[in-house]
Amino acid sequence: LLLLICLTTSVAQNYDEAKVPAYVLPPLLKTTAGQEVKSKKMWEDVRRPEILRLFEDNIYGQMPKDYDSIRYTLKNGDRAAMNGKATLKEVAVQVYRNRKSVQINVVMFVPNHAKKPAPVFVLINNRGRENTDPTRKVKSGFWPAEMVIDSGYAVAAFHVSDLAPDNKDTFINGVLQLYPEQLEADNGMKAIGAWAWGASRVMDYFENDKDIDPKNVIVVGHSRGGKASLWAAAQDQRFAVCVTNCSGNTGAALARRQFGERITRINTTFPHWFNNNYKKFNANENQLPVDQHMLIALIAPRPLYATNASKDLWADPTGTFLALKKAEEVYALYGMRSKLPANPPAINAPVPYAPLAYHNREGEHDLTAYDWGNFIRLVRSRR
């Protein structure tokens, strides 16, 4: 009976700040060989690649960069979308490898009356496709395209299921058909990796669209999509800004706090998200050679905006704020001072400024127009 109680308490979710265990985070600025990292050069040449590799091997899996060819096809367009304010482009991005292919369907609006090439917000859509309705009959705070267009920016989206269906039995029916060797490896890519890979292929497309400024691509993701936006921006330094909304466990929140969702739970409910090696850290957070502040640090010196919702304790708003604070020391190597306060700001008191932005919106686990309004503020403030 005692054993049973121990087992159940070890995986129970904690929502009590007083019960957060004492923990020591792995150092950002010390190499595996024990050397202090004191310069941006040493960060970029030694420590950053080391950390990237640790995330690949232990959590998200490899990110294959080779493919045979890529093709972009404009499937549908409308120069007078949104009452003439925007041009709609529906583009099929087809990627080929070993005679297999995946097709990523990109929905995009480009402002007609703003400077071009335009910066673009690209959402990794993990919810219903209706959220990114190209006809605009359905409008959703999850992707408030009109609001982004009115701000003078382009807005794009693609759906995760084009890359890897979000299901433990069918996730292999997508990118993983092109890279079957990934399924054999304990550090092989799975669904979250495949979604991040897709974001990079959409980035390849942006580099070939004259309406878009490829140096100003903002990758946005919510929750599981926010885990993917972080991994995409960590891997692919072409993304200028990363937005991770309510990404929680294995997103922007510190695992060692063991607050809300934990690794055991995420690996059990979603065994198809992370690599096989990650299962070793079930109920064993302190053995992980990384924690999530290190993933955020991989995005430096580029701006990162992490958000939470006050009722979404599952995603640990405080643990997210603390991860950002910890990453400040890497931004400091670039001479950048974060504008974050010492302690978590009040609910609905955003700090939407580069390089590290944060807010805790009042309400539920969601991505809303309030959140997007603040992402736009961040992008404006840096121009």
Ligand code: GTR
């Ligand atoms: C939950 C999961 C979270 C988060 C969320 C979502 O069930 O535990 O990690 O990804 O789903 O994607 O909305």
